[in-house]
Amino acid sequence: ETGVTQSPTHLIKTRGQQVTLRCSSQSGHNTVSWYQQALGQGPQFIFQYYREEENGRGNFPPRFSGLQFPNYSSELNVNALELDDSALYLCASSGWTDSYEQYFGPGTRLTVT
Amino acid sequence: GQQVMQIPQYQHVQEGEDFTTYCNSSTTLSNIQWYKQRPGGHPVFLIQLVKSGEVKKQKRLTFQFGEAKKNSSLHITATQTTDVGTYFCAGSPPSGTYKYIFGTGTRLKVLA
Numbered sequence: 473e474t475g476v477t478q479s480p481t482h483l484i485k486t487r488g489q490q491v492t493l494r495c496s497s498q499s500g501h502n503t504v505s506w507y508q509q510a511l512g513q514g515p516q517f518i519f520q521y522y523r524e525e526e527n528g529r530g531n532f533p534p535r536f537s538g539l540q541f542p543n544y545s546s547e548l549n550v551n552a553l554e555l556d557d558s559a560l561y562l563c564a565s566s567g568w569t570d571s572y573e574q575y576f577g578p579g580t581r582l583t584v585t
Numbered sequence: 586g587q588q589v590m591q592i593p594q595y596q597h598v599q600e601g602e603d604f605t606t607y608c609n610s611s612t613t614l615s616n617i618q619w620y621k622q623r624p625g626g627h628p629v630f631l632i633q634l635v636k637s638g639e640v641k642k643q644k645r646l647t648f649q650f651g652e653a654k655k656n657s658s659l660h661i662t663a664t665q666t667t668d669v670g671t672y673f674c675a676g677s678p679p680s681g682t683y684k685y686i687f688g689t690g691t692r693l694k695v696l697a
Contacts, residue, residue, distance in 0.1 A: 503683075505683075505685070507687075513689070513690070514673050514675075514687035514688055514689055514690050515628065515673070515675075515687045516687070517684055517685060517686065517687075520683065520684065527683075528683065528684040529684075530684065531586070562627060562628070564628075566683075572616070572618075572633065572677075572683055573618075573630045573633065574618070574628075574630055574685070575630065576620075576627040576628045576629070576630075577627065578626075578627050579627050
């Protein structure tokens with residue numbers, strides 16, 4: 473058990489709607505990364521937050537946005553949902569050290585209909 | 586952009602046989618990590634390699650980082666049914682942002 477929690481576990485939304493996913497980092501970790509994992513594929517990096525600032529972004533459109541709070545928990549917001557947004561969304565927390573181990577949460581399974 | 590490929594995509598082995606997955610990046614990496622994801626689960630960190638030519642062992646698992654820091658391998662000796670899952674490598678470019686690009690994964694099935 474990593475100590476990283478995500479909510480909700482599952483979510484069904486309609487195309488065009490907006491969604492907010494939440495992540496609580498492992499205690500002591502100040503960095504969180506969000507990934508999108510489509511079925512049968514590897515996780516795709518969305519963005520990373522370090523001390524409440526975005527610290528890198530993957531090839532995702534601006535309708536994917538995020539926040540990190542002072543307690544290092546984080547949110548992923550997706551606007552104008554598309555069918556292709558259906559995936560497992562994973563957050564991973566880590567400490568900013570030489571050994572950059574990422575501890576993943578259980579994920580949120582998003583289905584867009 | 587940077588791409589990370591893994592081969593093979595799938596591997597079925599008899600319990601007790603060895604298994605190897607290979608990871609190749611289109612660009613030089615700062616470091617590489619390996620993860621294991623069980624069916625229905627989330628990726629679990631196995632190890633990080635940083636130095637050119639580095640070799641690390643964890644019990645039956647041996648990890649290597651290539652001299653050019655563009656490829657890596659994971660070798661499992663005498664597989665067990667508990668080794669079932671998908672193994673991903675994840676590479677970070679030398680840009681300092683720790684933006685990890687995951688490989689395509691190798692799905693391992695172990696037949697008892």
